Amino acid sequence: MVSQNVVVSDAKTGIITVSTVSNSSVFTPTAQKPPTAPGYISVSKKKLLKNLEINGADQSQRLNSWVDSMRASSPTHLKSLSSFSSEEEHNSWIKRHPSALNMFERIIEEARGKQIVMFLDYDGTLSPIVDDPDRAFMTSKMRRTVKKMAKCFPTSIVTGRCIDKVYSFVKLAELYYAGSHGMDIKGPTKGFSRYNKDKPSVLYQPAGDFLPMIDEVYKQLVEKTKSTPGAKVENNKFCLSVHFRCVDEKKWSELASKVRSVVKNYPTLKLSQGRKVFEIRPIIKWNKGKALEFLLESLGFENCNDVFPIYIGDDKTDEDAFKLLRERGQGFGILVSKFPKDTSASYSLQDPPEVMNFLGRLVEWKQMQQ
Numbered sequence: 001m002v003s004q005n006v007v008v009s010d011a012k013t014g015i016i017t018v019s020t021v022s023n024s025s026v027f028t029p030t031a032q033k034p035p036t037a038p039g040y041i042s043v044s045k046k047k048l049l050k051n052l053e054i055n056g057a058d059q060s061q062r063l064n065s066w067v068d069s070m071r072a073s074s075p076t077h078l079k080s081l082s083s084f085s086s087e088e089e090h091n092s093w094i095k096r097h098p099s100a101l102n103m104f105e106r107i108i109e110e111a112r113g114k115q116i117v118m119f120l121d122y123d124g125t126l127s128p129i130v131d132d133p134d135r136a137f138m139t140s141k142m143r144r145t146v147k148k149m150a151k152c153f154p155t156s157i158v159t160g161r162c163i164d165k166v167y168s169f170v171k172l173a174e175l176y177y178a179g180s181h182g183m184d185i186k187g188p189t190k191g192f193s194r195y196n197k198d199k200p201s202v203l204y205q206p207a208g209d210f211l212p213m214i215d216e217v218y219k220q221l222v223e224k225t226k227s228t229p230g231a232k233v234e235n236n237k238f239c240l241s242v243h244f245r246c247v248d249e250k251k252w253s254e255l256a257s258k259v260r261s262v263v264k265n266y267p268t269l270k271l272s273q274g275r276k277v278f279e280i281r282p283i284i285k286w287n288k289g290k291a292l293e294f295l296l297e298s299l300g301f302e303n304c305n306d307v308f309p310i311y312i313g314d315d316k317t318d319e320d321a322f323k324l325l326r327e328r329g330q331g332f333g334i335l336v337s338k339f340p341k342d343t344s345a346s347y348s349l350q351d352p353p354e355v356m357n358f359l360g361r362l363v364e365w366k367q368m369q370q
Contacts, residue, residue, distance in 0.1 A: 093340035100334050100347040100358050107332075107347070108365055114308035116362070117301065117331075118149060119292055119321065121313030122159040122166050125336050125355055129275065131246050133234060138169055142352065145359050150174040150188075152366040156295050158182055158288050160279065160317060162237040180238035181281060181317055182291025183207045187298070204294060207238045210268070210282040214238060217266060217280060224258045231255055242278040274315050288313075289320035305330075312336060312355060319344055334358075 100107060120126055126146065127138040138146075149155050156176035159166050163179035163186055170177075178185045185204040218235045221242060225231040230246030242259050244252060259278050263271045272279045292311060301307040309331035311321045322333030322344035333345035336355060349355050 090340060094348070097335060097343065097345060097348040099354075100349050101354060101361070103347060104358070104361055111308045114306045115301065115304070116153045116366075117296065117299065117307060117309045118153050118155040118359075118362075119158050119295070119309060119311040119313075120146070120155065120355075121315060121318055121336075122157055122161060122169065124275065124314035124352070125312055126157075126352060127169065128352055129245075133232065133241075133243055133245075136169065138352075139356075142356050143171065145356050145363070146170070147172055147174065148363045149359050152363055154299055156292075158291055158311075158313070158318075158321065160236060160239065160241060160274075160315075162235070165234075165236070176295055178288070178291040178295065180207070180236045181279075181286075182288045182294075183238040183282070183284075183286055185291060185294065205238070206286045206290075207282045207284055210238060213266060213269070214240060214280075214282075217262060217269065220262045221259065221280075224262055225255065228255050228258065238282065240280040242280070243276065244278070245276040272316075274317065279317070287320040288317055289324035292321045292324055307331070310334065312349070312358075322346075 122138075123129060123133070123136050126142055127136045130136050146155065150172065151174070154176070155174070156178055157166055157170060158178040160181050161179055163177045163184055166179060167177060174188050176185065176187050183206055187203070214235070214237070218233060218240055221233045221240060225233060225242065228247060228251055230244070230248065230251075232243040232246070234241040234243065242255070244255055247255055256278075259280075260271060263269055263280055268283050269280055270283045272281070292309065296302060296307065296309060307330060309325060309328075310333075311318065311325060311331070312334040313321065314336035318333070318335075322335070325331050325333050326344055326346075332347060333343075334347045334349055335341065335343045335345035336349050336351065337343075338350045349358060
């Protein structure tokens with residue numbers, strides 16, 4: 001097997017990337033149509049239509065179910081539901097997913113003698129959820145806290161955003177960045193040398209063959225949704241987001257139909273839904289959990305018993321990482337939410353300010369150990 005290192009300097013972000021490319025890698029030259037290869041899932045168009053629930057005589061009923069799901073994902077909707085939830089039910093959820101702040105001493109005891117590795121979602125975790133996704137700025141205080149965190153522990157941002165966009169928000173070259181739900185990974189230009197001497201930075205793009213298709217679908221979605229006020233299509237390089245946070249709820253059904261009418265023509269793409277956003281991604285065996293595994297391996301912690309990964313996130317897509325940590329029996333996930341949700345996370349925090357508080361306490365604890 002032949003392999004070589006490829007070094008790329010990104011003038012925009014200042015991040016230098018190094019990748020090891022081999023003749024058996026899924027990171028292959030761009031092609032018009034992605035092949036069926038290791039890491040890809042072959043799926044028929046008929047099966048995809050079934051998955052998206054857009055075929056059959058009861059299309060209208062299924063569309064209504066989809067819109068109900070859109071409403072259910074809305075934080076304001078969750079807030080209204082919370083008033084009907086009994087205090088007993090809420091307390092039961094808190095017992096299963098206690099506050100990471102309240103359980104801080106227990107967490108530290110579990111992590112003692114192990115290498116903590118931090119993984120952080122961006123939107124809703126380091127920054128508040130806002131109406132305009134282009135204005136999801138993190139506070140200066142949060143940035144300083146994350147910068148201190150990176151000096152103490154290897155730290156990664158794992159997000160659905162493209163790397164350039166999230167880097168423009170975070171502006172820290174000390175971090176690993178896993179954009180497009182982990183399908184685009186770049187390493188830092190500084191720091192981590194004591195953790196990762198052989199691989200100072202890394203690049204991995206398991207969905208590289210999909211770029212032409214993603215660009216094509218992006219243009220179609222922009223054209224298709226331009227008549228829906230408030231809809232915003234975001235190109236995250238290896239995946240797409242259609243935000244409907246600013247769309248009148250009466251228009252949600254219409255928007256869902258438009259999005260699905262485009263995606264149904266691409267059987268190797270899948271449509272899912274997050275917090276007032278549609279996500280369009282390649283159907284490959286890759287997610288935020290896989291990205292977490294890849295980063296741990298890149299840092300040299302693949303088969304270590306003394307590593308302690310902590311993943312903090314607020315979205316459905318973060319559940320893959322939470323589940324992975326449970327399966328590994330190492331570290332844990334923290335869900336950021338003010339309301340009870342089904343989750344594989346072990347602990348909870350309510351909002352970005354609590355996340356900052358938790359990160360700050362970790363930094364203080366580490367500094368006291370030095």
